[in-house]
Amino acid sequence: MKLVKSRLFWPAMALVTLLVVNIVVNPNFARITMRDGQLYGAMVDILRQSAPLMLVALGMTLVIATRGIDLSVGAIMAVSGAVALTIIDGSGDPDNVGTVAIAIGVAVLVSLVLGVWNGFLVSVLGIQPIIATLVLMLAGRGVALLITGGFITTVNSDPLSYIASGYLTLLPFAFFISVAVIAVIALLERRTALGMLTEAVGINPEASRLAGVRSRGIVWGAYIASGVLAGVAGIIYASNIKAADANAAGYLIELYAILAVVLGGTSLMGGKFSIAGTVIGVLTVQTLDSTILFFGVPSAQSPVFFAVVVIIVVLVQSPRVHAWGRKVGAMFRSSKETPRDGTPPGGATATSAPVATKPEHKEVSA
Amino acid sequence: MTAQTLEAPKTSSPGAIKQFAARHASVLPTLAAIVILVIVLIGAQVEFGNFLTARNMSALLLDNAYLMVLAVGMTFVIVTGGIDLSVGSVMAFTGILGSSMLASGTPVWIVIPAMLGGGAAIGTLIGVLVQYFNVQPFIASLAGLFLGRGLAYVVSLSSVRVENEGILWLQTTRFYLGDWYITPTGIIALLVVAIGAITMAWTRFGRTVYAIGGSEQSARLMGLSVARTKVAVYVISGLCGGLAGLLLTAYSGAGYPRNGIGTELDVIACVVIGGTLLTGGRGYVLGSMIGVFVFGTIKTIISFMGAEQSWTHIIVGALLLLFIVVQRAIVARSDRNT
Numbered sequence: 001m002k003l004v005k006s007r008l009f010w011p012a013m014a015l016v017t018l019l020v021v022n023i024v025v026n027p028n029f030a031r032i033t034m035r036d037g038q039l040y041g042a043m044v045d046i047l048r049q050s051a052p053l054m055l056v057a058l059g060m061t062l063v064i065a066t067r068g069i070d071l072s073v074g075a076i077m078a079v080s081g082a083v084a085l086t087i088i089d090g091s092g093d094p095d096n097v098g099t100v101a102i103a104i105g106v107a108v109l110v111s112l113v114l115g116v117w118n119g120f121l122v123s124v125l126g127i128q129p130i131i132a133t134l135v136l137m138l139a140g141r142g143v144a145l146l147i148t149g150g151f152i153t154t155v156n157s158d159p160l161s162y163i164a165s166g167y168l169t170l171l172p173f174a175f176f177i178s179v180a181v182i183a184v185i186a187l188l189e190r191r192t193a194l195g196m197l198t199e200a201v202g203i204n205p206e207a208s209r210l211a212g213v214r215s216r217g218i219v220w221g222a223y224i225a226s227g228v229l230a231g232v233a234g235i236i237y238a239s240n241i242k243a244a245d246a247n248a249a250g251y252l253i254e255l256y257a258i259l260a261v262v263l264g265g266t267s268l269m270g271g272k273f274s275i276a277g278t279v280i281g282v283l284t285v286q287t288l289d290s291t292i293l294f295f296g297v298p299s300a301q302s303p304v305f306f307a308v309v310v311i312i313v314v315l316v317q318s319p320r321v322h323a324w325g326r327k328v329g330a331m332f333r334s335s336k337e338t339p340r341d342g343t344p345p346g347g348a349t350a351t352s353a354p355v356a357t358k359p360e361h362k363e364v365s366a
Numbered sequence: 367m368t369a370q371t372l373e374a375p376k377t378s379s380p381g382a383i384k385q386f387a388a389r390h391a392s393v394l395p396t397l398a399a400i401v402i403l404v405i406v407l408i409g410a411q412v413e414f415g416n417f418l419t420a421r422n423m424s425a426l427l428l429d430n431a432y433l434m435v436l437a438v439g440m441t442f443v444i445v446t447g448g449i450d451l452s453v454g455s456v457m458a459f460t461g462i463l464g465s466s467m468l469a470s471g472t473p474v475w476i477v478i479p480a481m482l483g484g485g486a487a488i489g490t491l492i493g494v495l496v497q498y499f500n501v502q503p504f505i506a507s508l509a510g511l512f513l514g515r516g517l518a519y520v521v522s523l524s525s526v527r528v529e530n531e532g533i534l535w536l537q538t539t540r541f542y543l544g545d546w547y548i549t550p551t552g553i554i555a556l557l558v559v560a561i562g563a564i565t566m567a568w569t570r571f572g573r574t575v576y577a578i579g580g581s582e583q584s585a586r587l588m589g590l591s592v593a594r595t596k597v598a599v600y601v602i603s604g605l606c607g608g609l610a611g612l613l614l615t616a617y618s619g620a621g622y623p624r625n626g627i628g629t630e631l632d633v634i635a636c637v638v639i640g641g642t643l644l645t646g647g648r649g650y651v652l653g654s655m656i657g658v659f660v661f662g663t664i665k666t667i668i669s670f671m672g673a674e675q676s677w678t679h680i681i682v683g684a685l686l687l688l689f690i691v692v693q694r695a696i697v698a699r700s701d702r703n704t
Binding site: 069121125126127128130131132135136137138139140141142143145146150246251255258259262268298300301302304305307310311314315318319320321 | 449491495499500504506508510511516517519520523623627631632635638644645674677678680682683684691694
C-alpha cells in the first residue's frame with residue numbers, strides 16, 4: 001500500500017503500461033541484441049533519443065519548481081546548434097577533436113548567457129516568466145537563422161556525430177550524458193539544501209524571502225541551468241542530424257518538456273518537484289512517441305495522441321475529478337463495508353478506532 | 367481602474383498631462399503603440415520615400431487580416447487573465463479542413479460553418495478544462511495546440527488547393543476608392559475588430575470580461591456570471607481561429623497543415639504591443655489592431671530592405687520586451703497610487 005501512495009507510483013505505472021503494451025503488440029520491442037560489444041534494440045534507441053528531451057526537461061523541472069516556466073528552451077537549442085556548427089563549419093578541420101570541443105564550449109557559453117538573460121528578466125525585473133521567456137522564444141530562432149545565414153548548415157565531423165550516435169562501451173554516449181546530468185542535479189538538489197530552498201521559493205516566495213532565503217539567486221540560477229542544459233541538448237540534436245536547422249531544432253520541445261515534467265508529478269504551481277518523476281516522464285513521452293510511430297501513424301499526426309495524454313493527465317490532477325473519485329469511492333465503500341470518514345481509499349486501516357465489522361452498522365455519511 | 371473617464375483634458379500644462387496620465391493609465395500603453403506605429407511609418411517613409419502609398423497601406427490590411435482576427439479573440443482571453451496558445455494550430459486545422467471538404471465537393475454553405483464550428487469546438491474544450499477542471503490556461507490551450515496541429519495532419523498530410531470561386535472571391539475582389547482598395551477579407555477583419563471593440567466596451571459581457579481580469583474573486587462575489595464568461599472567451603478565441611483559417615485559406619488559395627506554426631506567439635506579441643496587460647484586466651481590441659499594424663509594418667519594412675525575414679522576429683521580440691518593461695513600470699506606479 002505504501003508503494004501505491006508514493007508520488008512516483010502512477011507515473012511509473014504509466015510508463016510500465018506503455019512498455020507492456022509495446023511488448024505484447026510487438027515482441028521484438030523488448031529484444032536487445034549485442035553487436036561488437038554494443039547493445040542495440042528499440043529500448044536502447046529510446047534511451048539514446050531521449051537525451052535532448054531529458055536535459056531540457058530537467059532544466060524545466062528546476063524552473064517550474066520556482067513557479068516559473070521557460071518557453072525559450074527550443075530557441076536556445078537552435079541558437080546553440082547554430083553557433084557550434086557554424087564554428088566547426090568555418091574551421092579548416094572539422095574532424096579535429098579540439099575544434100569540436102571549442103565549438104561546443106562557445107555554444108554552451110552562449111546558452112548560459114541566454115539563461116542569464118531570462119533569469120534577469122524574471123528575478124530582477126519581476127516580469128512574468130511566460131512573457132519574459134517568450135521574448136527569447138520569438139527572437140532566438142531569428143538569431144539562430146541569422147547565424148546560419150538562413151540555411152541549414154551541414155557538417156561532417158566524426159567527433160560531433162559521436163555525441164549523438166557513438167557508443168561508450170555497451171551503451172550510447174548520449175545516454176551517459178543524460179545519466180551524468182541527472183546525477184549532478186540530483187546531488188546538488190537533494191544532497192545539499194538547494195533543493196529545499198528551491199521548493200521554499202516555489203511554495204511561497206514571500207514567506208521564504210522573510211525567512212532569509214535569497215530567492216533572487218535561486219530563481220536566477222534555475223533559468224541559467226535551464227539555458228545551459230538546453231544548449232547541450234541543442235548540440236546533441238545537431239549532432240544527431242549532423243546539421244544546424246534553426247527552424248526544426250527544438251521545435252515544440254518546450255511543450256514536450258513541460259508535459260514530461262507534469263507527467264512526472266511535479267505541479268505547475270511550483271514548489272515540490274521530483275527529479276526521478278521527470279526522468280520517468282521523459283521516458284514515457286519518448287516511448288509514447290516511438291509507440292505512435294510503430295503503430296504506423298505518420299509522425300506529424302502524433303500531436304493528437306499527446307493532446308489526449310495531456311488532457312487525461314490534467315483531468316487526473318484536477319480537484320474536481322478527485323472529488324468525484326472520492327464520491328464514487330465513498331459510495332463503493334458504504335455499500336460494502338462501514339463508512340469511515342476522512343480515510344483515503346485503501347489506506348490507514350490501523351488507525352481507524354471505531355472498528356465495526358457488523359453490517360448492521362451501515363449508514364451513509366453526509 | 368474599471369471606470370474610465372472619457373473627457374479629454376483641454377489644457378496642456380504639465381499638471382494636466384500628469385493628471386491625464388494618472389487618470390488614463392490603462393490607455394497609455396495603447397497610446398504608446400500608436401506613437402510607435404506613427405514613428406515606424408514616418409521613419410520608413412523618410413528612409414524609402416515610397417513607403418506611405420495607398421497601395422502599400424492597403425496591402426498591410428490585406429496581408430494581416432487573419433492575424434487581426436486572431437488578435438481580437440486573443441484580446442478577450444488575455445483580458446480575463448488567461449492565454450490561448452492554440453490559435454495558430456486551430457487556424458491550420460480549420461483551414462485544411464475547409465479546403466479538403468471543398469475538394470471533396472461539399473458546398474460552401476456547409477464548409478464555412480464547419481470551419482467556424484471546428485474552431486469553436488476546440489475553444490470550448492479549452493474553456494471547459496480551464497473553468498471546470500481548474501487546469502491552467504497555458505496547459506489547457508497547449509492541449510488545444512497539440513490537438514489542432516495533429517488533427518490538421520489527420521485531415522491531410524500535404525497542402526490542398528482551393529478552387530471554389532466563393533472562397534477565392536474573398537481574396538481576389540478589390541473595392542477601389544481612389545488608389546486605396548479593400549478586399550472582402552479585409553472587410554471581415556475590420557468587422558471582427560468593430561464587433562470585438564463594441565462588445566468589450568459597451569456590453570455586459572465585455573464588462574464581465576474586464577471584471578474577471580481585474581479580480582476573479584470580486585467578480586464572482588458581485589454575482590457576475592464568471593464561469594459562463596470564462597468559457598465563452600475561449601470559445602470566441604476558437605471561433606476567431608476558425609475564421610482566421612477561412613481568411614488564410616482564401617489568402618493563400620490553399621489549405622496547408624503546416625500553416626500558422628508559431629503564429630500564436632506573433633498574436634500574443636501583437637496584443638501585448640497593442641497595450642493589453644498580460645496579467646489581465648486592461649486592454650483594448652483597437653489596441654490589438656494597432657499592434658497587428660505595427661507587426662505588419664515591421665514585416666513590410668524588412669522586405670523593403672531586402673533583409674532576412676528572421677529580423678522580423680528579433681525586432682518584434684525587442685519591441686515586446688520594451689512594452690512589458692513599460693507596462694511593469696505603469697502597473698507599479700498605479701499600484702502605488704491606489
